[in-house]
Structures are given as structure tokens and as C-alpha cells.
Amino acid sequence: MTQIKAKYFFKKSIEICVICGLISFLFFTLTDSSFSQSEPPPRITVTPKKVDLGLMKKNEVKLYKIIVGNKGKGDLYITNIPAPNEAGISLAKNSIKPGKKIELTFFYRGIDTGKIKDYVSIKSNDPKTPSVKIILNGEVK
Known part of the structure; x- marks a missing residue:
């Protein structure tokens, strides 16, 4: 038993x-x-990461372009682009398909005289790089 x-x-x-x-x-x-x-993740690419605005006059507006690409396998969504008070952006499209690029046009207004030491952040749904900073340099006379 x-x-x-x-x-x-x-x-x-x-x-x-x-x-x-x-x-x-x-x-x-x-x-x-x-x-x-x-879903497979997107991977953001940004060029250039540093912009030289050169010498500007007070209240002058300079345009500059940034290329944002997606080298991942999922759709890349630009979720937010907080910019300094003197900068702005024209954003027509916020979704970037895998392997594609878009061109973003920014502007910077030289309000205060002196050296420009600023940045613009591009935030996205890239899990490895959720935010990319673009450094802005120059001088307002």
C-alpha cells in the first residue's frame, strides 16, 4: 500500500x-x-545635427532645412517639435514610412543680439532615440 x-x-x-x-x-x-x-520599431535619422546660422541682423529671419529619415522597419511618427521662442517649423507630414525621408523647414528669428546657442528637439516614437537635438549656432548683430 x-x-x-x-x-x-x-x-x-x-x-x-x-x-x-x-x-x-x-x-x-x-x-x-x-x-x-x-510592430517592428522605427529608427530616426536626422541630418544635420548642428546648424550654423552665421551672422544675422537683429529681427532677421533665417530658414534652414533638416532631413528626418526612418531606417527602421516600422512607421516613424514625429510626435512633438518643441522649438525655442525665436524658431519655428513648417510640418506638412508627421509619419515617415520605413526607408523614407522628409525635409523639414525651420526658421530662426534673431531677436536678441549676441551669440546664438540654442537647440531644437525632434521627438518621435523611436524607442531607442525618442528625442534628437539639433544644435543652433550663430550670432545676431
Whole structure:
């Protein structure tokens, strides 16, 4: 009788271990991003990352262009472009397909005299680089 109980106990222990192993496998498979079925990520590229506005007169407006590309496999969305008070942007399109690029036109108004040491941030849904800074240099006379 003791031998039968031991076999029963051993069999139930194996079943429980198999079930626990299966649950652990499913948990880690479903929570691990490498196994998930989510969309492939975008990868933002920005050129140039530094803009020399040169010598400007007070209240002069200078235009400059930035190329934003997507070298990832998912759609890249530009979510926000906070700019300094003297800068602005004309944004016609905010979604960039994989392998594509768009040109953004910014402007900078030289309000205060002196050295220009500013930046513009481009925020996107790129998980590795959610924000890219473009450095602005120059001088207002």
C-alpha cells in the first residue's frame, strides 16, 4: 500500500512540475519582447545635427532645412517639435514610412543680439532615440 501511495505521489509531483514549467514558459514567452508580435520599431535619422546660422541682423529671419529619415522597419511618427521662442517649423507630414525621408523647414528669428546657442528637439516614437537635438549656432548683430 505504501508503494502505491509513493507511485501516486511521484506521478502527481511530475504532473505538477510539468504544469509549472509550462506556465513559466508561457509567462516568459508572452512577456518577453523578443517573442511578442508587436510592430517592428522605427529608427530616426536626422541630418544635420548642428546648424550654423552665421551672422544675422537683429529681427532677421533665417530658414534652414533638416532631413528626418526612418531606417527602421516600422512607421516613424514625429510626435512633438518643441522649438525655442525665436524658431519655428513648417510640418506638412508627421509619419515617415520605413526607408523614407522628409525635409523639414525651420526658421530662426534673431531677436536678441549676441551669440546664438540654442537647440531644437525632434521627438518621435523611436524607442531607442525618442528625442534628437539639433544644435543652433550663430550670432545676431
